């Protein structure tokens with residue numbers, strides 16, 4: 001078992017793609033957060049927006065225990081300017097057992113969504129030591145290498161990851 005965990009929720013695969021690249025770069029374990037409900041199709045999209053606007057925390061089917069890890073890197077798609085609802089649920093449920101937190105998000109626009117990381121910090125009960133925001137198109141075009149290196153370097157400076 002590694003001492004860093006990368007965990008994420010992904011509806012359409014881009015957050016997962018970035019998560020797996022980060023896990024590989026950091027030599028971390030990689031475990032998805034799986035939602036209980038479906039977010040497929042237009043109905044799922046609307047449900048996602050609504051849950052985000054309402055700050056809902058729907059049940060999640062699975063998520064790794066962060067307790068044994070000294071750093072947990074949590075990834076979320078941006079939904080209505082906030083972290084996707086299943087990530088909210090995971091952080092609320094497991095936040096107290098997180099020893100060190102870093103966070104990343106993927107959005108359609110690539111804008112800096114401070115609300116995403118503010119919400120994640122509040123739910124986890126601690127600020128992330130480093131954050132990373134990318135646009136979906138950057139991730140899908142494999143244009144995230146420099147950003148991943150920068151993120152890993154910030155974690156290293158914070159004493160949380162190998163160079």
Ligand SMILES: Cc1cc2nc3c(=O)[nH]c(=O)nc-3n(C[C@H](O)[C@H](O)[C@H](O)COP(=O)(O)O)c2cc1C
Nearest residue numbers: 010011012013014015048077080081107108109136
């Ligand atoms: C319910 C929902 C709400 C979204 N809201 C935003 C948003 O507020 N701003 C934005 O830039 N992208 C928004 N998006 C786009 C996603 O953030 C983007 O497609 C992201 O890459 C999806 O990650 P995934 O492929 O891991 O599911 C939204 C997507 C969904 C499904």
